[in-house]
Amino acid sequence: MSDAATPEGTPKKKKSTLFKEPRSAMPEQDPQERIKNFREVPFGYTPELARREAERCIQCKKPHCIDGCPVAIDIPRFIRQIHEGDFDAAVKTIKETNVLPAICGRVCPQEEQCEKVCNLADSKKYQPVAIGRLERFAADWEAARGKIEPPTCAAPTGKKVAVVGAGPAGLTVAVDLARRGHKVVVMEALHKAGGVLVYGIPEFRLPKVIVGREVDTLAKMGVELRTNVVVGKSIPVDDLLQEYDAVFIGTGAGLPYFMGIPGENLNGIYSANEYLTRVNLMRAYNFPTDDTPVCRGRKVAVVGGGNVAMDSARTALRMGADEVHLLYRRTRTEMPARIEEVHHAEEEGVRFQFLTAPLKYVGDKENRVCGAHCQRFELGEPDASGRRRPVPIKGDEFDIELDMAVCAIGNGPNPLVPNAQPDIKTRRGGNIVAEKGTCRTSKKGVFAGGDIVLGAATVILAMGAGRNAAQAIDDYLKTGEWPELGELEVK
Amino acid sequence: MPMMNELLEKETLAPKVTRYVVRAPDVARFRQAGQFVIVRIAEDGERIPLTIADADREQGTVTLVVQEVGKTTAAMTRLEVGKPILDVVGPLGAPTHIEKLDYVLGVGGGIGIAPLHPICQAFRAAGTHVEAILGARNKDLLILEDWMRRACDQVHVCTDDGSYGEKGFVTHVLERLIGERKPDLVVAIGPLIMMKMVAKVTQPHGLKTMVSLNPVMVDGTGMCGGCRVSVGGKTRFVCVDGPEFDAHQVDYDELLSRQRFYLEQEKQAYQRYVEAVGHGPEECRIRGGQQS
Ligand SMILES: Cc1cc2nc3c(=O)[nH]c(=O)nc-3n(C[C@H](O)[C@H](O)[C@H](O)COP(=O)(O)OP(=O)(O)OC[C@H]3O[C@@H](n4cnc5c(N)ncnc54)[C@H](O)[C@@H]3O)c2cc1C
Ligand code: SF4
Ligand code: FES
Numbered sequence: 179m180s181d182a183a184t185p186e187g188t189p190k191k192k193k194s195t196l197f198k199e200p201r202s203a204m205p206e207q208d209p210q211e212r213i214k215n216f217r218e219v220p221f222g223y224t225p226e227l228a229r230r231e232a233e234r235c236i237q238c239k240k241p242h243c244i245d246g247c248p249v250a251i252d253i254p255r256f257i258r259q260i261h262e263g264d265f266d267a268a269v270k271t272i273k274e275t276n277v278l279p280a281i282c283g284r285v286c287p288q289e290e291q292c293e294k295v296c297n298l299a300d301s302k303k304y305q306p307v308a309i310g311r312l313e314r315f316a317a318d319w320e321a322a323r324g325k326i327e328p329p330t331c332a333a334p335t336g337k338k339v340a341v342v343g344a345g346p347a348g349l350t351v352a353v354d355l356a357r358r359g360h361k362v363v364v365m366e367a368l369h370k371a372g373g374v375l376v377y378g379i380p381e382f383r384l385p386k387v388i389v390g391r392e393v394d395t396l397a398k399m400g401v402e403l404r405t406n407v408v409v410g411k412s413i414p415v416d417d418l419l420q421e422y423d424a425v426f427i428g429t430g431a432g433l434p435y436f437m438g439i440p441g442e443n444l445n446g447i448y449s450a451n452e453y454l455t456r457v458n459l460m461r462a463y464n465f466p467t468d469d470t471p472v473c474r475g476r477k478v479a480v481v482g483g484g485n486v487a488m489d490s491a492r493t494a495l496r497m498g499a500d501e502v503h504l505l506y507r508r509t510r511t512e513m514p515a516r517i518e519e520v521h522h523a524e525e526e527g528v529r530f531q532f533l534t535a536p537l538k539y540v541g542d543k544e545n546r547v548c549g550a551h552c553q554r555f556e557l558g559e560p561d562a563s564g565r566r567r568p569v570p571i572k573g574d575e576f577d578i579e580l581d582m583a584v585c586a587i588g589n590g591p592n593p594l595v596p597n598a599q600p601d602i603k604t605r606r607g608g609n610i611v612a613e614k615g616t617c618r619t620s621k622k623g624v625f626a627g628g629d630i631v632l633g634a635a636t637v638i639l640a641m642g643a644g645r646n647a648a649q650a651i652d653d654y655l656k657t658g659e660w661p662e663l664g665e666l667e668v669k
Numbered sequence: 670m671p672m673m674n675e676l677l678e679k680e681t682l683a684p685k686v687t688r689y690v691v692r693a694p695d696v697a698r699f700r701q702a703g704q705f706v707i708v709r710i711a712e713d714g715e716r717i718p719l720t721i722a723d724a725d726r727e728q729g730t731v732t733l734v735v736q737e738v739g740k741t742t743a744a745m746t747r748l749e750v751g752k753p754i755l756d757v758v759g760p761l762g763a764p765t766h767i768e769k770l771d772y773v774l775g776v777g778g779g780i781g782i783a784p785l786h787p788i789c790q791a792f793r794a795a796g797t798h799v800e801a802i803l804g805a806r807n808k809d810l811l812i813l814e815d816w817m818r819r820a821c822d823q824v825h826v827c828t829d830d831g832s833y834g835e836k837g838f839v840t841h842v843l844e845r846l847i848g849e850r851k852p853d854l855v856v857a858i859g860p861l862i863m864m865k866m867v868a869k870v871t872q873p874h875g876l877k878t879m880v881s882l883n884p885v886m887v888d889g890t891g892m893c894g895g896c897r898v899s900v901g902g903k904t905r906f907v908c909v910d911g912p913e914f915d916a917h918q919v920d921y922d923e924l925l926s927r928q929r930f931y932l933e934q935e936k937q938a939y940q941r942y943v944e945a946v947g948h949g950p951e952e953c954r955i956r957g958g959q960q961s
Contacts, residue, residue, distance in 0.1 A: 367758070367888070367890050368888065368890075369709060369716075369755075369756045369758075377892075405756070406756050406757065406758040407695075407758075408758060408759070408761065408890055411699070411759065411760060411761055411890075412695050412696065412699065412758070412759065412760070413695060413699065414699075432890070432891070432892040433891060433892070434892070434893065434894045436894065436897075436904060438904070442904070443897055443898075443899055443904060443923055443927070445926060445927060445930040446930075448894075448895070449893060449894040449895075451892055451893045451894065452887060452893035452894055452895040455887055455888065455892070455893050456887065460715065460716070460887065461713070464713070465934065465938075466934070466937055466938045466941050467713060468713040468714075469711075469713060469714050469715035469740060469741060469938055470715045470716075470887075471931045471934035471935070471938070473930075544926060545922075545923065545926035545927075546930075592890075592891070592892070593891065593909075594890060594891065594909070
């Protein structure tokens with residue numbers, strides 16, 4: 179495409195037709211190779227690939243992608259900047275609204291958000307711009323050059339805010355409040371900050387150095403991080419309110435659900451939280467160099483169809499399983515996991531068994547799981563969530579052999595804080611009640627956001643809540659006003 | 670500012686049983702009887718639950734009594750006084766429900782005497798008549814007798830081999846004592862087998878009995894479900910719903926098997942540790958799970 183000149187000789191940029199081409203793939207580790215290691219699967223775009231993909235963006239007058247983004251990144255602008263080769267400017271643009279781009283570029287369900295509504299995808303003829311991959315490229319490019327600039331902070335205001343939980347919601351609130359000159363102390367129950375990003379999402383999908391980098395940025399901004407503090411146990415929320423001008427609760431959806439079927443407490447059956455925590459946070463893949471052990475199943479069943487299930491299944495492969503079966507009650511179309519993860523899991527050899535769920539587990543003499551009795555389903559009418567309800571097919575039951583199972587059917591809100599502090603109201607199901615747009619709760623001075631309010635949702639929604647909360651906290655610190663709650667956030 | 674989690678004292682109470690005093694002002698301030706902490710001593714270390722044997726609010730210290738049963742508990746004995754312990758989280762778990770009763774009978778076996786101590790203390794402070802049965806395999810292994818004598822109105826000691834106190838198991842003494850006077854509540858803490866036996870003894874008498882369970886844990890905050898047990902046919906998480914449960918409802922066999930699940934790995938880690946530090950124990954006394 180070198181001849182950019184018109185016949186008359188006036189140099190005029192030729193309109194790119196690249197948008198008609200498929201989106202650029204990201205180079206990645208070979209499936210057979212990568213199931214033997216925990217290194218990240220995709221290598222990310224090279225500058226050339228990134229600029230090519232950026233060129234596919236047609237710079238719409240009405241860019242729907244921005245509406246599709248929960249934090250409204252100026253997507254066409256940063257893509258244009260990448261296309262122009264000004265990667266620094268691209269990072270700046272993204273960071274105006276998203277403080278964790280290296281993370282979001284990797285874990286956001288873009289196909290449900292910006293890329294879903296990209297006008298190219300809308301045309302049905304073309305593939306959407308690979309916005310997530312470009313976001314990731316820009317963030318990685320900045321990091322690789324070792325000059326991540328922490329946002330500048332306003333002069334100290336003398337106000338102090340306690341942030342409970344160091345997941346994406348808490349980290350975002352902390353950054354945004356520190357920017358505004360408030361003193362922030364983040365309290366985290368575990369020994370490491372990051373929430374699900376460090377204990378749940380595996381290294382091969384989100385390298386821990388990336389999360390570590392974001393946490394370091396926080397420290398550079400003067401945010402104090404206190405690990406090993408379980409608010410509600412180590413210190414009550416009421417005591418925090420004595421010492422701090424406001425409190426943000428971002429304690430997440432860390433309560434694993436089990437199916438409640440016979441045999442579920444047999445040895446070798448894990449909640450996804452436990453399995454992933456042992457392997458990721460406690461590095462059980464390094465046992466015995468690291469102390470924490472984990473069962474290395476040869477024939478593993480993972481129950482569920484979301485990101486958590488994909489992460490568990492792919493982790494089990496890397497821990498040496500010969501066979502990993504994913505049991506899901508519905509079909510591929512209803513699976514809530516990111517498409518890319520489903521695709522990766524399939525490439526790596528995870529065997530999908532749709533319309534299937536265990537009815538009970540069977541154990542051996544030592545109380546170790548050795549099999550499951552399963553039920554087959556068909557799809558019926560849509561339920562409240564709009565997905566077609568699985569209906570058991572009478573008599574269609576079968577047995578499978580296994581020596582490990584992971585239950586990844588979902589998580590409930592972490593009940594620790596609301597239990598300890600009943601004047602923070604919860605909805606049925608235990609999620610904290612919070613006002614839409616401000617994250618204010620029923621208790622004056624206390625805000626809440628992320629999974630603890632939304633139920634198990636996404637990183638970007640947790641961050642979005644964090645942004646809103648920081649704004650509302652800033653307002654509250656100025657006015658001290660706490661009007662009746664308006665419209666509430668619903669799950 | 671005083672060092673957080675500083676190890677202030679370390680004392681051997683019995684073979685392979687050590688008492689640690691740690692500076693942890695927040696834990697000391699908020700802990701109540703029945704609660705525990707989670708400890709991690711190295712970057713590559715595991716998280717283990719340890720019950721709080723005592724605490725001093727003014728000094729901001731907590732006392733842990735730990736039996737060497739695996740790599741981490743063995744490595745703890747080599748921690749230096751004056752240095753911090755990497756992570757100490759707590760107080761965790763639901764506190765014991767303390768009220769004024771007429772008569773509470775504690776049953777402590779082996780290392781279980783340590784967590785029993787604050788519970789007896791608290792009931793007595795509430796105005797309850799408290800007695801305790803302390804059991805150990807032999808005289809050398811009996812711990813904290815003097816503490817318990819201070820915490821209770823009366824203490825009954827027995828050893829398996831008769832080297833001190835009455836000869837026999839705690840259950841024998843228990844049968845006799847409840848024959849004499851029925852307690853309002855029996856609190857039993859010790860090896861699972863002991864707790865199971867105590868439950869068997871008290872059930873026919875219709876005596877309310879609590880046990881404190883010690884499954885394998887990871888986070889200790891209700892996040893993983895690794896600590897789950899069946900109580901009355903329902904799955905409960907020991908770290909948040911417990912550690913105390915109705916002794917007559919617990920599925921001990923299930924818990925026992927869950928405690929032993931990582932036995933092989935624990936042995937391997939312990940062996941590796943022993944080779945690395947270059948001193949061999951005469952016998953490898955690893956048991957399933959982490960004993961508090
Ligand atoms: C395995 C897995 C994979 C996922 N994959 C994706 C994905 O690909 N894309 C995506 O968008 N989303 C994904 N999610 C969901 C996403 O991670 C969550 O929606 C998001 O992390 C929620 O953020 P949060 O800040 O609200 O809570 P969390 O990340 O859960 O953080 C809460 C933090 O609070 C701490 N805490 C809890 N109680 C207390 C207390 N009492 N005191 C102090 N600290 C406390 C917890 O230890 C934790 O660190 C995944 C989730 C899991 C489990
Ligand atoms: S909708 Fe798609 S093509 Fe249009 S500006 Fe956004 S990313 Fe570019
Ligand atoms: S130790 Fe994880 S839930 Fe209890």
